[in-house]
Amino acid sequence: MNTIFTIILTITILVLSLILKDLLFEGRIKKINKLIPGPSTIPVFGNLLQINAKDFPKSVNDFYERYGKVFRLRLGSVEIVVLTGPEVIDECFNKKHREIFKERYIKFSRFLGKDYNIFSSNGDYHYVLRGILTSEITTRKLNNGRLESNKFILEMFSNLCKDNKETLVKNTPNQIRILAVKLILNFTLGIEENDETILIIVEKIKCIFEAAGLLIYSDYLPFLFPLDIKSMSKNDIISSYFFIKDFIGIKLDAIKIKYEKENELKNETTDETSSKLNNIPIIENYYKNYLDGSIHYDSILFSISDIIFAAVDSTSNGFSLLIGQLINKPEIQDKIYEEIMRNDENNNTNNISFADHTKYPYIISVMNESYRYNSSVPITEPNKTTEDVEVNGYKIAKGTMIIKNLRGTHLSKEFWGEDALEFKPERFKNQPLNQKGLFHFGAGARACPGGRFTESFTFTFLVIMLKNFKIVNPTDIPIDVEGEVGLAMQCKPFDALFIKRN
Secondary structure, eight states: OHHHHHHHHHHHHHHHHHHHHHHHOOOHHHHHHTTSOOOOOBTTTBTGGGSOTTOHHHHHHHHHHHHOSEEEEEETTEEEEEEOSHHHHIIIIISTTTTTTOEEOOOGGGOTTTTTSTTTOOHHHHHHHHHHHHTTSOHHHHHTTTTOHHHHHHHHHHHHHTTOSEEEETTHHHHHHHHHHHHHHHHHHOOOOOHHHHHHHHHHHHHHHHHHTSOOGGGTOGGGHHHHHHHHHHTTHHHHHHHHHHHHHHHHHHHHHHHHHHOTTSOOOOHHHHHHHHTSOHHHHHHHHHHTTSSOHHHHHHHHHHHHHHHHHHHHHHHHHHHHHHHHOHHHHHHHHHHHHHTOTTSOGGGOOGGGGGGOHHHHHHHHHHHHHTOSOSBOOOEEOSSOEEETTEEEOTTOEEEEBHHHHHHOHHHHOTTTTSOOGGGGTTOOSSOTTOOTTOOGGGSOTTHHHHHHHHHHHHHHHHHHEEEEOSSSSOOOOSOBOSSSOBOOOOOEEEEEOO
């Protein structure tokens, strides 16, 4: 009883102290940012109680519609400025203020591995880790079959559809996740795992991304961490994360033994050796950089985890949502098929590569519209300002958390006109891939380094799939293409009927 009383008394004193601090003292960031429009705050919690914990992006977008393209929030003790719209985001992250907005804001829940991974590291070390990845997903390497996408895509359809004229594919998004995991494991670790292990990894990644997209209160009020840790344990997010990390660790141990035995890093300069080094999986390139002293050993594990998590979930969900759009709008499928057949004089589409994408302008417009309408990440991981800066007439203090509202940027009528909520590829007619005004891969120095991977996967899969199949809704109920909130938007399960083309 005395213990409970002590805990309650301690919490009460802590909360009262925070209220007094909030009312009597005004920090530098708050003093500067208070002139930016935004909702009224209450002591200690700020705007935290006005946020829908299960749909943070919607809450942010609702505030944008009320307060405009630049507005202020205070969640707990954290000062936040939210930016919406192509011009504002472009100015801050790609142009005038690029250097000021490039650092990652490290939330309390992201402290694990913050100095060792691509996702949360800052400074020169971040660019070393990032550079190892980007050197492996150049356009040239993708065009040379570095991903082996075609092989895995054709295997998937062969296993699912066999010799049937029509095949009902249950939970199509999950089949896409399985394909993405196989492809990513081959790309990062150089392995092909058994189906049982693949299914476990699919569920672990899904668990992490569904739970990590929810509001974590201790990111803004650290004393609430015990409540969050209980919730995260209940959702299995922690055990799922360490399962993946341990899985990668086992593969890394095998690579370490291989290098010790074969001593492959000696000065071998034959063409054959160079060719082999060019085709080694990404984890081996990270290991080589560790041996060279460029990175820490833990950075291999954390960085490969980042790549697997991000690539599997955002890519598979984005593509599944696109399939849903194509099922709901069969006329778009027909136009894509016509374009494929115009380019398939030699019946060689199954060997297509990303190098061919410029020959398919309508498919490019469909991909652009998919990136706009179904932003994989409606609210990006935050950045922070490294200097005081003026944006849209408002001064933002150094050290402020910056959030890009991609849901509003991509779907608001203010930027896209009255038909903003329609899926309409024609709005990108004759536009290049990843058109200006789209920020689905983020923006500036912290833009997603794997964007080219997603583009290559989406293009290749789309062409092979629609060359060989027409995809039909087996029911009269339209596919739900809005997605559910997660760290990346989660496509809801749906069934699809795959009909082989003649």
